[in-house]
Amino acid sequence: MISTILIVGxxxxxxxxxxxxxxxxxxxxxxxxxDEPELPYQRPPLSKKYLSxxxxxxxxxxxxxxxxxxxxxxLKLGRRAARLDAAARQLELEDGETLxxxxxxxCLGAASRRLTCPGAALPGVxxxxxxxxxxxxxxxxxxGARVVVIGGGYIGLETAATCLKMGCAVTVLEMADxxxxxxxAPCVSEYFALEHRTHGVNVICDMRVTRLDGGDxxxxxxxxxxxxxxxxxxxxxxxxxxxxxxxxxxxLDCDDGIVVDEYCRTSDAAIYAAGDCTxxxxxxxxxxxxLESVDNAFEQAxxxxxxxxxxxxxxxxxxxxxxxxxxxxxxxxGLSQGYDRQVLRGDPAARIFSVCYLxxxxxxxxxxxxxxxxxxxxRKLIAERAxxxxxxxGHSDLALKEAV
Amino acid sequence: xxxxxxxxxxxxxxxIAAPLGITLMEVARQHGVQxxxxxxxxxxxxxxxxxxxxxxxAARLPPREEMEEAMLETAWEPRDxxxxxxxxxxxxxxxxxxxxxxxxQGS
Numbered sequence: 001m002i003s004t005i006l007i008v009g010x011x012x013x014x015x016x017x018x019x020x021x022x023x024x025x026x027x028x029x030x031x032x033x034x035d036e037p038e039l040p041y042q043r044p045p046l047s048k049k050y051l052s053x054x055x056x057x058x059x060x061x062x063x064x065x066x067x068x069x070x071x072x073x074x075l076k077l078g079r080r081a082a083r084l085d086a087a088a089r090q091l092e093l094e095d096g097e098t099l100x101x102x103x104x105x106x107c108l109g110a111a112s113r114r115l116t117c118p119g120a121a122l123p124g125v126x127x128x129x130x131x132x133x134x135x136x137x138x139x140x141x142x143x144g145a146r147v148v149v150i151g152g153g154y155i156g157l158e159t160a161a162t163c164l165k166m167g168c169a170v171t172v173l174e175m176a177d178x179x180x181x182x183x184x185a186p187c188v189s190e191y192f193a194l195e196h197r198t199h200g201v202n203v204i205c206d207m208r209v210t211r212l213d214g215g216d217x218x219x220x221x222x223x224x225x226x227x228x229x230x231x232x233x234x235x236x237x238x239x240x241x242x243x244x245x246x247x248x249x250x251x252l253d254c255d256d257g258i259v260v261d262e263y264c265r266t267s268d269a270a271i272y273a274a275g276d277c278t279x280x281x282x283x284x285x286x287x288x289x290x291l292e293s294v295d296n297a298f299e300q301a302x303x304x305x306x307x308x309x310x311x312x313x314x315x316x317x318x319x320x321x322x323x324x325x326x327x328x329x330x331x332x333x334g335l336s337q338g339y340d341r342q343v344l345r346g347d348p349a350a351r352i353f354s355v356c357y358l359x360x361x362x363x364x365x366x367x368x369x370x371x372x373x374x375x376x377x378x379r380k381l382i383a384e385r386a387x388x389x390x391x392x393x394g395h396s397d398l399a400l401k402e403a404v
Numbered sequence: 405x406x407x408x409x410x411x412x413x414x415x416x417x418x419x420i421a422a423p424l425g426i427t428l429m430e431v432a433r434q435h436g437v438q439x440x441x442x443x444x445x446x447x448x449x450x451x452x453x454x455x456x457x458x459x460x461x462a463a464r465l466p467p468r469e470e471m472e473e474a475m476l477e478t479a480w481e482p483r484d485x486x487x488x489x490x491x492x493x494x495x496x497x498x499x500x501x502x503x504x505x506x507x508x509q510g511s
Contacts, residue, residue, distance in 0.1 A: 019436070023438070042445045044444075044445055044447065045445070059426055059430060061434070062433060062434075063433065063434055063435075063436055064434045064435060066435075067434070067435065067436045070436075071436075294443060294444065294445070295443060295450075298443050320449075320450075322444060322447055322449040324447060329447070329448070329449065329471070331449055370471075372448070372471050372474035372475050373474040373477070376451065376474065376475060376477065376478040377478065379478075380478065
């Protein structure tokens with residue numbers, strides 16, 4: 001009999017698990033423990049409309065407080081889980097409170113990877129991941145302020161676009177030879193670099209930051225080639241690391257994330273995990289993955305909640321991702337690793353195109369720029385393991401779903 | 405505040421006072437209206453906030469833009485009165501709007 005379920009982590013996954021558990025009829029004690037003081041909220045707007053001030057704070061939470069009251073959820077927010085005793089099925093909070101559980105769901109998320117070069121700890125060096133990170137960035141983003149963004153990935157580029165809109169002079173320093181190099185094809189990188197440059201962002205690739213300098217606060221960013229970039233504010237977006245300390249200390253298997261099976265079970269039978277913190281199998285793609293995405297947090301938490309209640313449901317979804325930069329929408333579905341052929345559909349100069357990744361005739365992934373049609377068709381085709389005709393695929397006037 | 409009436413997939417009716425300026429999707433999600441999944445939070449990237457607008461009201465809303473149109477094509481059972489609720493902003497003249505949530509979201 002499961003009478004108490006604890007959820008640690010109040011992000012997308014934690015919020016979704018609550019929803020599914022109650023909708024599926026769990027009537028026992030349900031406790032959400034989160035180290036941030038706010039009600040569970042959406043992170044994607046933090047680098048976009050919330051940062052720019054276009055979106056008010058009261059639009060960030062997924063649910064009103066009344067939802068949690070109505071669904072009898074005990075919220076322990078602003079409280080950090082300090083120690084997990086898996087054998088005794090007990091969780092101890094930092095303030096000393098100890099909670100017993102029948103089932104525990106870990107939705108610990110990920111944390112910003114920290115810069116380690118000299119000067120990295122200077123005031124004025126910022127990361128953007130949580131609500132509390134936003135106000136200091138906002139107050140520094142005065143018109144004319146010089147902002148240096150370290151890292152040309154999703155967060156770096158979205159933040160750069162927003163800071164530019166706020167009137168700042170923005171430089172992006174990317175270590176690789178192109179922006180978003182780990183997640184998109186070269187022509188997509190090229191398209192977005194050009195978009196940023198056209199709007200006035202100074203995008204510099206092949207540029208490794210070696211040190212930050214300043215007196216009371218950061219003033220200069222120095223790179224390996226000796227170049228120096230003046231900065232009133234530095235925003236670091238160099239990736240994220242799965243949060244696993246609590247699990248690791250409790251003896252759960254961890255390997256670039258908390259290791260779970262397709263039923264979201266950790267190495268302890270009473271403990272499940274979901275979201276950015278997990279290393280999980282993808283049955284569709286035949287390998288283990290760790291995904292940082294809203295979609296995976298949502299779907300895996302849903303699966304975890306069902307499995308917690310004893311309904312066996314494998315977490316087997318085609319992942320998808322999106323990014324908004326200026327007026328462009330980048331939509332990615334599937335995982336491209338292992339592809340042997342890329343096919344471009346449309347013309348980047350027309351500002352609407354997509355890149356399809358094939359392994360033989362099997363569609364593995366699609367990156368769509370302002371191309372919702374290809375993206376939506378691809379979601380279905382990839383899930384169905386559709387076999388496509390590469391030659392037909394190249395004819396962009398032919399709908400993607402017709403390229404079979 | 406205008407009142408919006410949602411009919412959930414199970415048939416339950418929920419009358420909710422909606423603040424101006426936010427979207428129909430946000431109203432539904434904040435109050436936990438069943439069936440409005442809204443994974444992407446309004447970025448027009450997932451088509452999981454699909455809703456049927458009462459036909460008497462559908463024509464009074466600003467028309468669908470191209471992106472919404474493309475997303476709806478692959479939604480579950482799209483109809484002439486289908487909309488992505490994240491693309492509809494609450495205004496005072498929407499008082500009394502009737503919205504039905506489909507049985508399923510996604511394609």
